[in-house]
Each structure stands twice: as structure tokens, then as C-alpha cells.
Amino acid sequence: MKPINEVVSVITPLDRKNVDTDQIISKEFLKRIERTGFGKYLFYHWRFDENGQEKKDFILNDERYKESEILVAHENFGCGSSREHAPWSIMDYGFRVVIAPSFADIFHNNCFKNGILPIKLSVAEVEELLANGQQEPFKVEVNLEEQTVTAQDGKVYSFEIDPYQKQMLLNGWDEISLTFQYEEHIAAFEEKQRV
């Protein structure tokens, strides 16, 4: 997994709440057996019309946001299906950070396994960022070590993050190798279960 600490980019304001994983990656793209190549299908039915043409009014199709690495949306981002294809498509598209007031549990977890940083800010803070970002491209600097989002207007937003998950992201650790260090505990547990 690719470690992550600082990300500087314009934000992509996605003015929606309860964005579900069916919208992030639609089921017709779940048939691949690889982890990569999902970026072109991200938000497919919001991005493209029936003829595969870009819909002009969807934010991802605005040239000015094409290089953005930070997605901002309203509450309960990533609800619904557990499909990890959702974070895979977000990552593959080029986003490294998602900012929202709240996330659905499984999606939130899946982000950490893929080197995506999900940041929770308050509703008011997110609305402020969205409002700024919707007017014109708005740059922020995310710093995981410091747990801050610094906006181009100088405003600093701090966020909380679980210390364990923070370390995972900062170091890009492979969780399975980490867990192997607890092999004796697992074996002892299994032994106890047998009796």
C-alpha cells in the first residue's frame, strides 16, 4: 500500500449526501477479477449519458477539477454495498483523500486498506469547503501527520483520526504481515476453542 501524508490539490465539491457505493461504482463493472482499472468507471452514470458522452453539468467533467486528488461530499458517504471496488475506483481515478461529515462504516474501513485518507470534518466546515470549491477551484493542503486541512484562504481545519489507522496510512503497512506477528495468540485462541 502506498503511504500517504501530505496532499495538496484543489478540492472536487460533490454536493450530495448519502452517496452510496452503487453510485460510486455501478454493478456492471464489478465483474473484473483485478483490483485495478476501475477509475474510468467511477460515478459512471453521473458522469456519462446513455451514449457514453460526458455529462457537462457533472463536476468530475469540469476540466478545472480533473487533476484534483481530494473529494468533498456531504454526510454518510459510501453507504450501501460493501464492494471494495468503490475505494479502488476512487483511488484509481486519482483521489487520495475524501472529506465528509460522516462515512458509512465498511467504506470507511475499506479506505484505510487502500491508502485513501477519509477525513471527517463538521457539517459546517464541510459546507464551507463545498461553498468555496463550488465558486471556483479551491486549493487545500492536507497533512495527516499534523491532522490538518489548510485552505488556500489560510483557514486551518483539524480532524480526529484513530491512531492505529493513522499509522497504517503514514507507513503504508500491509496489515496481514502485521497480524502474522500475533500468530502465537491466534494459535493459543484456537487451542482454547478446541477444548
Added chain:
Amino acid sequence: MAKTIIEKIWEQHIVYEEKGKPDLLYIDLHLLHEVTSPQAFEGLRLANRKVRRPDLCFATMDHNVPTKNLPIIKDPIAKKQITTLEKNCQEFGIELADMEHPDQGIVHIIGPELGLTQPGKTIVCGDSHTSTHGAFGAIAFGIGTSEVEHVLSTQTLWQAKPKTMEIRINGKLGFGVTAKDVILAIIAKFGIDMGTGHIIEYTGEAIRNLTMEERMTICNMSIEAGAKAGLISPDETTINYLKGRRYVPQGEAFEQAAQNWLALATDEGATYDTVLEIDADEIEPFVTWGTNPSMGSGINAHVPFAADFKEESDREALKKALAYMGLEEGQPLTSIDIQHVFIGSCTNARLSDLQAAAEVVKGKKVHPSVTAIVVPGSRTVKKQAEEEGLDAIFLEAGFEWRESGCSMCLAMNDDVVPAGERCASTSNRNFEGRQGAGSRTHLMSPAMAAASAISGHFVDVREMVAAKA
């Protein structure tokens, strides 16, 4: 100290704990299907890792499988997913109920059916509706593919202890009100993210009176309330359901197990982080009108007005939803015409669901402008239904009678609702495009969907059943 069942099961499964870290939790049962597992197995192979406990894994094929003309899969990519699962199960020694196996079915239907699902277990699957298994008093939750890989190789997961929530349903359900109506009413009342970070325990008189199949319908949709999992403390109903199933202990060992299971029930006086209540007699047969499961109302209500909502973001969400659904503010729900009916999915495709639907359609005909299909949740359900003659009732009425699988719940196979058309569905998600690009989904119970099939529009099934009696 008095404890909830959630705390008891959690504590029994801690392999390792340390301050500042999540708990390392042991997993007792790992269910697998073709869509969320291939990348996990590939990960194992790349890192040269083994499956630690293949004996605790069980796999089936459900999401992609066709529901007619078996075993031909036309879509080459879907086919590859199926053959990949076969190959992976063979290579890693995992039991598989493949497409033509008599035990095949939707993963959350066959777990309980086979008795793999048991009280007190920790159960995971790369699928959010794993919460279904909580009906037995298990901690069962959906995981992503990276976690599938983690469980395959270590049989554990790092998990922060979730908060606990009680949802008490007081009193008795009224005539014609089903488990599906209960869970839809709960989500409409408290919202689709009310359960975030929590495991829900459903309690109260109404829950105690439910059969196991009805309890599964409720727990199944815990994820639609945003919860990590939902469960119900085991009781005699649980024990009676499990007795004699293939994977439960048999004979005297079963009696012993049953005692342990019953002891898991939440202690008198135990407390939860959050408590919510709802009265059974305020629940009516329910229908959703929007694009998430909380956007629903009792059948005799109307589509809300934007002015009914206080917050601007909710008014916006309503407008977007109605534009997608092709509905107007204030429209009575009974005035909405439909073109499709889908009776199926892990929420409502067990035998009792098919019985309830058959009871409504018996001796009647599907409305000429409606295409209606029944997709049993498993091959076992299909067989039992046929033994009772339910297939004949459905076919006679003009329904199609299909092979088991997820089918039109997510439309990964050929069972798709065309753009702009409307479907009365017994499944669990009405998100945009869920049943096909541009499709419009309305969630409801099997009896309500059956009644809609006959009428061609939504209707209060109680009128139909009462008229019959």
C-alpha cells in the same frame, strides 16, 4: 455485571487486546461469493500465503448466476468470475456450493438453512447483508475484499469495538403487517445513518413473536440503517429452527450447545449506548418512493412535499429523488403504476416469503401491463416451494418461476429492469440504477409486491386479503 449479547460475543472472541489499538477478533465462519473474493485469493497467491482455516470457510455463487437456461452464462466476464471461484476453492480446499449444487443459493439464505449460522459466532462475508445472520444471535458483518484476504490468511480481523444500540419494538404487529414493514418503518423513522458505528439489538414483544425467517428479514436490513450489524438474542424459536440442520451439533451435543446459546441472551438490566423505540401498532404496510431505503411511507400516505422538510439539503434530496423516480410531490402512493414485480433477494426469498406472496396471488392473474418474476433464495427453497405447489400457483397467475440467485436485486445477470420502468421489489436497496441503469425501484414486502402485481399499481394488501376472507 449485566451484559448485552453483543458484549458477550465480542469478549469471547478477542485474540489480542492492547490499549490504543483495535481488538484482534477471531472469526468463526467466513462465507464467500464470486464477486468480492477473486482479488483476495489473488492477493494470497502473490504473497505466497495459505488459507489458515479452510474448514471455517464456505463458498457459493449467487450474484452473477443466471436464473434461467442454466448453466449457460453468456457474459464472458461474469463467467470468468464463476470459474475463478471454482478454481480458488479447489486450490485452497474450500467447500463450494456451485451453480448446480443442490445447496446453492444466496449466501445469506444458505448459511442459516444449512445450520452454518449459529448463535454466538462471529460471521463475516464480503457482502454488506451479512447482518442477516445476526437473527440467530451472532455478530455478523460485511467486510471489504482486503478484509476477506485478511480473514483467509489469519482467521482474524482488527476491529474497534462498536457501540451498542437497542431498538425496541413494543406491542403486537397489526393484521397484514410483516417484518419487512417493520424494518422499513424503522429506517424511515430514524434515518439511513442512525446506526453508524453501532451494532443493533432488536428487542421487544413484536420481535419475540417473529419466526426465524422474519427475524432474518429485519436483521438483513440493519445495514440500510447504517449499522455495522444487527442481531436478536436467541430463544426457543432459534433453537427449534436450528435443531437437526446439517452443520449444527447433533443429539446430546445439540442440547449442550442450545444451553450455551440461550445463555448468550442479553442479561436483565444490561445497558446500551443508544436506545430507540417504536410502537408496533404505528406500523403499516410500507412502500418506498425515493432513492434510498429511508424514503418510504405507509401505503395509505402520499409522496411528501418538499415543504414537509426543515433542512434545505433534505428538500434538495427529495427533489433529486423524485426527478429520478418520475414522481410528483403529494402523489398518493396507491396511484403509482408499475411494470415489474420482483419477488426475491436475501431479504425476502425464503419459503415463508413465497408462501405469503402465493397466498395473495392464488386464483388471480398478474395485471397485463406487469412482468412478474419469483426468484427463490436458494435451491432448497425452490424445491420446498415446488413440493407445496407454490410454483403452480405463481405460474398459473402469470409469474415466471426462476432458478435461485441474487437476480434482479442488483441486476448483475440478465434480470434487469429497463430504464424509466418501475419495479415493486422485495429486495433491500432502491438506489439509483440498482436494478438496471435508469430503473425505478420501490421496496416492499412479498405480500405487498404480490398485491401490486395483480393490481398493476401499489395497493394496501390488507384490503385484498380481507376481501378474500
